[in-house]
Amino acid sequence: MIATLRHYLSVASCFARLAVQRQLEYPLFLVSWLLMIPTSYFTGIWMLRVIVERFQPLGGWDFPELTFLYGLGLISHGILVVFFINTWSIDRKVINGEFDRLLLRPMNVFFQLVASYVNFIGLIDCIPGIVIFAYGCYLTGFEWTAAAIAKLILVLLGGVLIRAALFIALGSIAFWTKRNGAVVGFAVITLERTTMYPLSLYPYALQSLLTFLIPIGFISFYPAAEFLGLDDGGLELPLSFALWTPAVGIVSFFLAHGLFRLGMRKYESAGS
Amino acid sequence: MNAVIEVKDLVKEYMIAKKGRGLRGSIRSLLMPKKTKVCAVDGISFSIAAGEIVGYIGPNGAGKSTTIKMLTGILHPTSGSVRVCGISPQEDRKAVVGKLGVVFGQRTQLYWDLRLGESFELLRRIYQIDKAAYEASLAVLSDVLKLDEFIDTPVRQLSLGQRMRGDLAAAMLHEPSVLFLDEPTIGLDADAKHAIRGFIKEMNRERGLTVILTTHDLDDVEQLCSRLVVVNHGRVVEDGPIDAIIAKLTPHRLLVAELERPCEDLDLDHPAATIVRQEGLKVWYQFEKSRITAAELIADLSGKLPIRDLSVKEPDIEDAIREVYKTT
Numbered sequence: 001m002i003a004t005l006r007h008y009l010s011v012a013s014c015f016a017r018l019a020v021q022r023q024l025e026y027p028l029f030l031v032s033w034l035l036m037i038p039t040s041y042f043t044g045i046w047m048l049r050v051i052v053e054r055f056q057p058l059g060g061w062d063f064p065e066l067t068f069l070y071g072l073g074l075i076s077h078g079i080l081v082v083f084f085i086n087t088w089s090i091d092r093k094v095i096n097g098e099f100d101r102l103l104l105r106p107m108n109v110f111f112q113l114v115a116s117y118v119n120f121i122g123l124i125d126c127i128p129g130i131v132i133f134a135y136g137c138y139l140t141g142f143e144w145t146a147a148a149i150a151k152l153i154l155v156l157l158g159g160v161l162i163r164a165a166l167f168i169a170l171g172s173i174a175f176w177t178k179r180n181g182a183v184v185g186f187a188v189i190t191l192e193r194t195t196m197y198p199l200s201l202y203p204y205a206l207q208s209l210l211t212f213l214i215p216i217g218f219i220s221f222y223p224a225a226e227f228l229g230l231d232d233g234g235l236e237l238p239l240s241f242a243l244w245t246p247a248v249g250i251v252s253f254f255l256a257h258g259l260f261r262l263g264m265r266k267y268e269s270a271g272s
Numbered sequence: 273m274n275a276v277i278e279v280k281d282l283v284k285e286y287m288i289a290k291k292g293r294g295l296r297g298s299i300r301s302l303l304m305p306k307k308t309k310v311c312a313v314d315g316i317s318f319s320i321a322a323g324e325i326v327g328y329i330g331p332n333g334a335g336k337s338t339t340i341k342m343l344t345g346i347l348h349p350t351s352g353s354v355r356v357c358g359i360s361p362q363e364d365r366k367a368v369v370g371k372l373g374v375v376f377g378q379r380t381q382l383y384w385d386l387r388l389g390e391s392f393e394l395l396r397r398i399y400q401i402d403k404a405a406y407e408a409s410l411a412v413l414s415d416v417l418k419l420d421e422f423i424d425t426p427v428r429q430l431s432l433g434q435r436m437r438g439d440l441a442a443a444m445l446h447e448p449s450v451l452f453l454d455e456p457t458i459g460l461d462a463d464a465k466h467a468i469r470g471f472i473k474e475m476n477r478e479r480g481l482t483v484i485l486t487t488h489d490l491d492d493v494e495q496l497c498s499r500l501v502v503v504n505h506g507r508v509v510e511d512g513p514i515d516a517i518i519a520k521l522t523p524h525r526l527l528v529a530e531l532e533r534p535c536e537d538l539d540l541d542h543p544a545a546t547i548v549r550q551e552g553l554k555v556w557y558q559f560e561k562s563r564i565t566a567a568e569l570i571a572d573l574s575g576k577l578p579i580r581d582l583s584v585k586e587p588d589i590e591d592a593i594r595e596v597y598k599t600t
Contacts, residue, residue, distance in 0.1 A: 007397075018386060022383065022385045099346075105399075106365075106367070
């Protein structure tokens with residue numbers, strides 16, 4: 001058991017080192033991301049400010065709360081982009097037969113898929129996330145107690161797992177359809193719209209969908225509402241959302257991983 | 273016989289959707305999809321002993337790659353069984369693949385952007401090779417494959433021949449007992465092919481490595497393999513020593529005679545040989561080894577014909593293979 005763990009850790013750290021080295025081979029590429037990503041998110045939050053100040057609070061959320069929510073959603077997005085970026089290309093890997101090589105190595109395939117690329121460029125996504133979230137905390141007067149920090153960590157962890165589960169499940173569909181459906185692009189946009197803005201903006205049916213069927217609401221909306229003590233205007237659920245998020249995260253990740261394993265059995269490689 | 277690989281009644285079926293023509297056909301196949309079963313591998317059995325170099329050949333689409341993928345645990349067979357070193361790759365993939373080296377000629381497992389040595393370091397950790405064994409293994413491989421010249425070069429800058437040497441080394445680092453090579457010499461120049469074949473022979477001799485080779489390059493087969501398994505339409509059509517296959521399929525030899533002057537008035541025929549071609553002053557006689565020897569035929573012909581030059585052509589593996597593909 002410990003030997004296995006050490007084996008996997010040793011390979012994971014080597015994968016990570018090689019990933020950094022590969023990314024450093026293309027420094028200009030890195031710079032362009034460094035310019036584009038923060039610009040995109042800072043303009044996004046600025047637009048939100050203009051809208052709220054000119055018109056009215058969004059579904060009962062004012063600018064400080066919106067900033068908090070936007071930042072929280074963005075941080076979990078950033079963490080996902082660093083550690084789970086390969087889940088975005090499962091469909092492509094299925095169609096091109098790229099799982100062949102992973103199957104030929106005496107290690108777990110899912111581990112190899114996820115660990116083989118640690119996307120350090122994704123840290124750039126975390127920068128605007130942290131800045132905006134910190135600003136949101138300042139505006140809302142968020143209290144940094146030990147309990148709050150522990151809750152925050154649990155929420156982020158759960159949020160990342162929910163996001164990863166969504167991409168793993170979407171990508172695994174390709175094991176059956178053998179089609180590359182560009183669904184991932186849509187999922188990224190949908191996640192942005194539903195985790196960085198209050199869920200209560202959307203009609204009841206959509207809220208239920210995003211709570212029970214695709215549990216996106218647990219990534220940032222419900223936790224933020226609880227942190228800020230807001231009547232979220234959304235669906236009523238018992239228990240603390242800080243506990244719901246990691247629980248939902250673990251369950252959906254588990255289910256998605258099951259789907260992936262089921263799909264691997266249908267894997268047909270490609271061509272000759 | 274100590275069998276390293278045992279394949280029994282292996283079958284792999286795919287469902288393939290049959291599409292109708294035009295828009296009408298597309299809509300019809302959407303509403304009522306017609307699926308047909310295609311047998312990529314249709315009941316293949318063979319067994320390979322330790323230390324053999326076996327050529328696994330057949331035309332495109334014969335089921336070669338599908339078989340290799342089932343042997344290495346990538347694909348699950350529809351029915352039949354596979355045992356590699358006594359273990360089923362479908363039941364215990366990790367245990368089997370640790371003993372295998374696999375090289376796909378058209379796909380590299382090396383990191384494109386990094387120096388060759390980095391890929392080796394990753395493999396060292398994946399296969400849990402300890403430092404000392406790794407150094408020793410690498411030293412042997414470097415020596416045979418001349419890796420020192422380019423181990424610090426990014427893989428994207430390697431020539432195809434160098435990259436293939438790198439891929440071979442990567443597949444051999446953990447000292448596997450079986451090596452699968454899927455078209456290892458595709459696109460290589462004569463020198464590089466020579467180096468690769470030399471390496472395979474050396475590993476076979478030194479380590480008793482078992483090698484299964486698929487290729488369309490019949491020089492590979494001739495120089496490396498002692499045994500051939502020929503497949504077509506998902507079935508084994510020939511399995512045996514190369515010489516026996518050639519003798520069985522192409523018992524003919526050719527004698528090419530060049531005459532001194534035009535032959536209108538000459539009687540060219542010979543009772544034990546048939547003229548298969550005639551062009552200018554040259555005549556091609558086909559004859560069977562078992563009926564007449566080359567020496568007898570030459571003696572008979574030169575007795576009645578003014579012959580300037582003679583040559584005898586042995587059937588080669590290419591003829592034999594063409595014969596197999598034609599008849600099955």
